[in-house]
Amino acid sequence: MQLIDTSFSVPLLGQCELLLCHFYPQHWDANTPKQYQIDVPQYLLEKAVDKRLAEYVAGRHLAKTLLQRLNIGAQVERDEKTRAPIWPQGIVGSISHSKGIAACAVQRQTKIAGIGIDIEHWTPAKTAASISKEVWLPEEQHLLNHIDWSFEQALTVVFSAKEALYKALHPQVGKFFGFKAARLCLQSGDSNSGSLCFELTEHLHTAVPKGAVFKLAYYCSDDWVVTGIELEHKKQAQKSRD
Template identity: 40%
Template sequence: MPISAAHIISSLAVPDVPASIRQSCLRYSVSAAQLALLEQGGIALPATLANAVLKRKVEFAAGRYCARHALQGLGYAGLETLPIGHHRAPVWPDGFVGSISHGDGHALAVAAASRDWGGIGIDIERCLDHDAAQPLVPYLMSTAEQAIGAATGMSVERWLTLVFSAKESLFKALYPRVGQYFDFLDAEVCALQPAQDGLTLRLLTTLSPQCIAGSRYTIQVSYFDNNIVTLCLLAPADTVPTTASGVIDDSAKMHPPD
């Protein structure tokens, strides 16, 4: 059977997304039947994934399906599968920006017109358990960030997952603008909203003339089923020379944009 509207969730617990942003979420299973459904829906796997494991193929296809669905919500009529570009980043159609993420059986995509937004980053992460999180702390968080998390009373594993996801969203939003990888420790959480539904990241490293050390980016946060979703939305580059504000694809470095 084809993928129906019942499989698509237009919004996944992401608050206050402007009307100019389109988002799409697809529940998927890692199975040959799921992959076949996505291919029947018009998603073509690139030759570079011919020998990939089934999980990677399904995640790629589900993410691209959501990306096309989000673009269609903006009036885009193309049916092609978004290709893989430099550093595995998805290549969005001219005039559009977007981001893809997947995890825990959910694929997410957000898209917007580039005249409205300069970049988007979205990420979904299932909360790590304590044993998996503890060795990652010094690679993902500064001492100051650890102190912010401790002050909230949040468990180390939950706080680390939140910080990880927020930095992933920032990386995905900034990557098209700066054209380079940067490390998790090149950005730092400097504030957390009291309701824990948003935080502010500050660059500690200058990445480009527009993205300089000290620039701040707001990340929206939402939670569902032991998952964390983060979203970063950048204003058009020509309107925000040294700072950007945010709203809401994966290495010792930040993940590839997917």
């Protein structure tokens, strides 16, 4: 049995393709990396459980596919300390996975400054209730009351969007910041797809100050939600001529 199903795309991002695939950790075996031609670090092979190894190969398989479409043959390595992907020179990308589904988006750095994506299955009611105070403020929830989502679905969408924002900003910020560092301030769209705007409530970096606003997109299926953001290059102010 194969570990990975045929990949597919969903309409989420503007500058790059978002590629997804279903995968089956129970089908992992020692030949899987060779089958998909993915280099798995030896330390990971020795320490990680089959589920984690399956996630790694599925995500890198998508990344490899997208890089090949950009005529890039290099693979995505892994930072042993931070566990973050190491993208080829001149490339930005993001990988996410959740319970047997993986997602990846990749683009040249000449087109976008950064990217963050996240995919989450709908959070169970008990879990949502226990983490809600960590994820959002009451006013954030109220902004989504008009959408045909359950409490658990609304929380999952915001949780995922803040995770995607973290992935996009962390390479520039260089430090951890929590869910409360960004506050939902605007929503557009419906229960299937749309956008969310978040305002930073903390100063994270000279280039990422308090009050900065970021727009993320979301796309929902029956079982999961995927969110993402592409960071644009800041336009350089032209020097005036004397």
